[in-house]
Amino acid sequence: INSNVYYLDRTEPEPAELHVEVFRTSRGSSMGQVKLIQNNKITCLYSSLCSDFEYMKGHSGLETPLPEIMYSVKQDDFKVMNYENFKLGSTPSFIQQLNMSVHPDHAWWDREISNDAAEARCSAYLELQGGIADTFVLSYLADILPPVVQNKYGPLGWVPTLALTCNIRQLPQTNLLFIDGLAKDISNGYFEQDCYIWDLKGNLVATSRQLAKILKSEEKISS
Structure with a gap:
């Protein structure tokens, strides 16, 4: 129900x-830690x-x-997110099973509004092949959006995530989901990106917050 990744x-x-190290187990919850090690280094x-x-x-409320x-x-006016539109063969394998359609104001590759009028935001419909998302899929979807600062500033190259916190609130009741991601507070190239995911019955099913960095931001973003 909660995860933190560095x-x-x-x-x-x-x-x-x-x-893998298990810290605690009880009737209601358990807690543990996983280290991914490659070439004798924790990555x-x-x-x-x-x-x-x-x-x-x-109780549930608020x-x-x-x-x-x-x-x-209208949902039909959302634009299909297709990496092949940018570069043939560029679609990462881990999102090839994902259907995503983006709000027309957030489709930075094909939109009518200017960067000045745009938000650092991405809202989209999501659907993964295979049925209703479980907790593992929700964790995956919580970090599925491209860096939403691109909608404001255009292509920025690789924008690495440094830390990610994800909370699974409940299991969805619909295959199709809606995601809303918003970035704020760029400071020395670092920024926070918040993400909310709902099912189409209006249930908030997952939230996430990540800290990311725009590399060489002073060169890529003009004042």
Whole structure:
């Protein structure tokens, strides 16, 4: 239900080791840590708090509703996110099973509004092949958006995520989901990107916050 990831170094598509340590187990939850080690170096550190929604009980309230921007244009007017539009063969394998359509104001590769009028934001419909998302898929989707600062400033090259926190709030009831990501507070190239995911019945199912960095930001973003 909660995970924290620190990306300490680049992980390459080659063999790696996972070292798992369980800190605590109880009737209601468990907690542990995983180290991803490659070439004798820790490249990623992951900690998580786990529980089971099937057995959770308690009051629910103070709901976060679907954002108004979802209703600002028809779903059919959202633009399909296709990496092949940018460069043939550039679609990462881990998103080839994902259907994503982006709000027309957030489709930085094909939109009518200027950068000055644009937000550092990306709102989109998401659907992954294979049925309703489970907790693992929700964790994956919580970091699926491209860096949303691109919608404001245009292509910025590689924008690495340094730390990511994800909270799974409940399991969705619909295959199709809606995601809303917003960046703010750029300071010395670092910025926070917040993400919210709902099912189409209006249930908030996951949230995330990440710290990322725009490399050589003083060169890429004009004043």
